[in-house]
Amino acid sequence: MNPAAPIQATFDDLGTSLADVTFVVLDLETTGGSATDCRITEIGAVKVRAGAVVGEFQTLVNPGEPIPAFISVLTGITDQMVARSPRIDSAMPAFLEFIGDSVLVAHNAGFDITFLKVNCERLQLDWPGNQVLDTVHLARQLVTRDEAPNHKLSSLARLFGATTTPDHRALHDARATVDVLHGLIERVGNLGVHTLEELRSYTRRVSPDQRRKRFLADSLPSAPGVYVFKDEHDRPLYIGTSIDIKRRVRSYFTASEQRSRMAEMVRLATSVTPIVCHTTLEAQVRELRLIAEHKPRYNKRSRHPERAMWLKLTVEAFPRLSIVREVRDDGATYAGPFGSRAVAEQAVAAVHEVLPLRQCTTKLSRKGTGAACALAELGRCGAPCTGSQSEDDYARLARTAADVLAGDGHVVLDALDRRLQSLAAGERFEDAAVVRDRMLALVRAAARAQRINPLAVSPELVAAAPTPAGGWEFTCVRYGRFAGATVCPPGADPRSYIEALRDSAEHVARPAAPVPAAHPEETEKVLRWLEQPGVRIVEIDGTWTCPVGGAVGARDALEPLLAAAREVTGFEESTALRRRAG
Template identity: 70%
Template sequence: MPASKVQHAIQATFDDLGTPLHDVTFVVVDLETTGGSPVASEITEVGAVKVRAGEVLGEFQTLVNPGLPIPAFISVLTGITDRMVASAPRIDSVLPSFLEFAKGSVLVAHNAPFDITFLKAATSRLGLEWPGHAVVDTAHLARQLVTRDEAPNRKLGTLAQLFGAATTPDHRALHDAQATVDVLHALMGRVGNLGVTTLEELQSFTSRVSPQQRRKRFLADNLPSAPGVYIFKDGQQRPLYVGTSVDIRRRVRTYFTSSEQRTRMAEMVGIAESITPIVCATPLEAEVRELRLIAEHKPRYNRRSRFPEKAVWVKLTVEPFPRLSVVKEVRDDGAQYVGPFGSRNQAQDAVAALHEVVPLRQCTVRMSVRGTGSACVLAEMGRCGAPCTGAQSPESYDEVVQRAADALSGDVRHVVEALEERMSVLAGRERFEDAGHLRDRLMALVRAAARAQRIRPLAASPEVVAARRVEQGGWEIVCVRFGRLAATTTTAPGADPMPVIEALRVGAEDVLPGIAPAPAALPEETEKVLRWLESPGVRMVHVDGEWTCPMHGAGGARDRLEPMLRAREEVAGFGEAPGRSLHRPPGAVASGRSGRLG
């Protein structure tokens, strides 16, 4: 795609870089309550300590009148009695003061879900809006960082003793918050040694991310914050994994955090020594480049699209009595082809569906015009006219061949109707398994025929140029030749796009046509281009060729049958998103016609 517009890396945003821990204001909070449920219990004490960069900035402490008796068990545990809270303020006056104290901070608590749930419940009951503080749970961090050899449990008292906290927790809110501050600082020291330096990394920290994996995060430091493709490589510069993103740097950083849960990706990161970014002009270019790179290098950690060249086709042979054959490639031999299929099994299902309705011969022997063989079982069953015996003339057999050719390239209605009628008969006889097999064969046929009918016009068109408005302004321009993405770029907001389009066409890749009906690109690439061309808002600027689909083609049957099948299971066709229409191009444009963009 030589005419692609080069984009320069932009300055990463503050959010993208992450918030350094030394710049974060933490408010470490602890609550005492009358019980364990915020529905049936109330807060009796609030204690909090505000810290930043290891320095205490302030403290907040108050008893709270819960408005109900404190259970004796709780009084024994906390030392807070009904008499102590009788003259204390109610939560409706305490909570606004605390929220003001904690404004703009990150809340920290030991077993944070308990304290935060009580605070949110109280905020809701008072008709206030919860500020949405970021939260750090020291108990969670301790479970990741403190081994059983160091401490028998992760209770606050145990951790305070382990780390030598200056305050001993005693179930009084301020004392427990002060002890939690020391525990927090000790835990932050440990994660700092593992390369965690930002709030976002602290919040997502998990021991499932190995230290080796975290140490590799420097690989993302100089990557551009721009759309495109990224390639993880090993020490010999061999591609390990290829991916795509609208923001390369932001996406790659996730491979070094807990957001990446795939075991094979952790293994890949451990092997990786470098990352190569390729900035792309448009998202479509990024998708196509990713596909081509995966097909070229077959990185071992990519699972999708590693062998797109292995797609198979169904061929209607050229011989005195043609038959259907599953083949690996399209040749310039005058035969009719349909596909591509994602697997040989899918192709065989489609062939079986046609054989159910169209009495083509299924034997593989070569025949002369004069049949001299003996009839097979299919002939005896009436499912073949027995041209091998001379019982069926070449002219009569040609009519059968034409029915098969029409179903593959044009009108599929009679095949679909016959198969649906047969399915109904089988279901009526409670032969549901047989009906299910027939349904699967029918879907394989209509999907592949619809795909072929979509690909064929684009694969045969020397050039298609289309455009779509970009949300930020300007246009996204795509040039396609014989089904291959030849060039793509974007125009500046407010600029006349036509000069850019003409320059794009001049500089676009020269593409030789594929052997019809195959495109000049991998079929999966042509599918991606088609999905873009069919997306909302795309305008056809220039079409050299004819882009049409048959009136009664397989796309209509697929669109009707697919929703019924999806009611039972989600099934996507080869290279297709589930449920996408296959029979409607964005418009039929005559040869040589062009359009202007307003």
């Protein structure tokens, strides 16, 4: 694959230095605590940048209603003081002009910001959507009970030696909050926090060791691809994918990453290796392959695709169902893969529920000289071992089983559905749930095989998807394996890019059908990409089909039933099954 063109990192990717941020520290006085029922009586704000005050804003506001007596006692603001003050419809536009695009800071910011938003809505003004920083939140992370009895503004102002004493007047409280903000910033600076993004997401849940590792992201590209965290011995610890490698890796060193195992992983990591990819699909495929190859200890999914189970209808005089790990080019019919043997056994039980296939593992001769088993006595097997069932009669059963494994088993699925309805109608709800789960395990596997098969048997498929910039991304798939990708810029001749992609794409040998040349999870990712709106097939060497009324439809009908059953228990689950019966 051709390397993607390098993309220069932006200042936004590096983070905004706190020295370059303009803060507006604000405070409001109001007639009460409800933003919908009460009114603003005073606005005070201080604009600061790089630790220096660059402007102030203060105005009393006539609320248009009497100020409650207890509020006047608390704030010192009386009806007489605000009688000749501007109304909020004059004060708010002026205040919005003052704050501009700065970062808003307040102590218990939710209170003040809610009042401002509600009043903007009343006045039909657009709220500018400024970033907000709450000094209460920061104080809770940085100030212990040994230092201050609580996190009230008055307590923090004393702790940080504020030059203004807060007294419930808006400008005085805003000035005190400025000193508190600077004291808190000094503390986090000593912990290695130097950007606005880190400050807004700061939490003590992120350990100093974890925070110090953020330098690992400094040299990473802002481009789509895969990132690999490695330990001191260059062993992969965790593999992930992102549309922006640098931004995603930086998030592991902030509060946005809350998984405990990731904090442990970051402590062990000593480097991050980026792998830039042309497209998101290429990145997803590379991620799957690397996880399967290295099996990183901190990845939970996709580590062992080789452990998948398959359901096989054997090739012999009297075929039977068998659970195997390997698919061979032996003429047998396969379905799967299954995530575990237990799920595969459910699918086997679903087939045996309605088809009297033999369940013994003995290799039978065509003459049938054995003795009948208990299943034959129960009518669950035609007893070919005794000669009671001819090879031709049994072959018809085997063909029906082969059809359902291939995804076109409406005979078996209809029989299972009738069995399900009969059990539900008889209020045998537990038995009905067992049949439902077996049936779903079967149709999931059959649907998976049905969906994968067109790609698995196609020597080559080239598909295109439009890019946001107006060009095209092309993907080449061979026998279900992602073989290559490229991006055609807007205005360029796509044919030359397609030919170059086909010439440079990976050579893929024909696999043993129905298994694709890749792990099925990779092929399914390719399928999901192909099914996205706007994706179109450009060229195909093969046939792209999906039978109407196949296992995919049956699976889609059963999945909601199972989802409903998970949400209810006891009588409610019984009701869901009864509706199915009706």
